[in-house]
Amino acid sequence: MLSNALVGPMNGFLPGPRVAERMPHGWESADRTRFGLAPLTPLIGAVVEGVDLSRPLDAELAEQLNAALLEWKVLFFRDQEISGSQQAAFARNWGPLETHPFYGRITGTEVDAPEVVRLEKDARVGGFENAWHSDVSWRVEPSLGSVLRAVEVPDLGGDTLWADMGAAYDRLPDELRARIDGLSAVHDWYTNFGLVMDPEERDRLRPDFPEVEHPVVRTHPETGRRTLYVNRIFTQRIVGLDDEESEELLEHLYLQASFPEYQCRWSWRSGDVAFWDNRSTQHYASSDYYPRTRIMERITICGDRPS
Secondary structure (H helix, E strand, C coil), X not given: CCCHHHHCHHHHCCCCCCCCCCCCCCCCCCCCCCCEEEECCCCCCEEEECCCCCCCCCHHHHHHHHHHHHHHCEEEECCCCCCHHHHHHHHHHHXXXXXXXXXXXXCCCCCCCCCCEEEEECCCCCCCCCCCECCCCCCCCCCCEEEEEEEECCCCCCCEEEEEHHHXXXXXXXXXXXXXXXXXXXXXXXXXHHHHCCHHHHHHHHHHCCCEEXXXXXXXXXXXXXXXXXXXXXXXXECCCCHHHHHHHHHHHHHHHHCHHHEEEECCCCCCEEEEECXXXXXXXXXCCCCCCEEEEEEEECCCCCC
């Protein structure tokens, strides 16, 4: 059971300034000569101006974009007329691409980009990604990042929110940070994707995708920043704690993504592209547009094992 000393007044929700650093102590913003950058908030999210994603990136531009990604965690590009193949080519600048084992592949249109996952929501299928999560944390090596392109969006609604989980960790009480450092949690797809599968299909896939353990607090491999790495969709329990203590601690940690001070929010237009660092953020797709149509295409980039 969490003590009051760990969570503080109002279960940790003390009103007043909630100010965090955008990057670890000593980090300096990199020079940018190839594009403009318009931040959305003090901590997270920035619009990139002057980059055409239909064109290949040279080494200098890719390096500057990566520095901006590390600093702002989510980059947005407006008015990008690109195909799935061009989207995949952009994402490959950061590494090999994943093929999602459960969503499947696009068929009939972008057959040359099998890594693209089409997320099509309409009057038949409502959006269900409206819970804070980190993509594919159930993999042994979760994704480095994701590139999401808006194909068709509703006239109102359907925004996506992102939360800076490094800032969320930094703002925890010292005693709570000490409590969770060194703990591990189990992540699994079985209670999410598995719910819409036939039992036979779940059993067939289980050997290929068993439960995995990741640290509750991971260290970002490029910035060295400590970051909360548990999420409501895929995290099952904390290793070594009884069920009640694990559930109570996880619930408190999940709620850290809910503070607007750590968030940015994006209102989509067709042709927008978002590129986020999956190692340092969680995201939430607002499901307020049903039965209107929202069609997005996503690519995820292979990452490393959290440590």
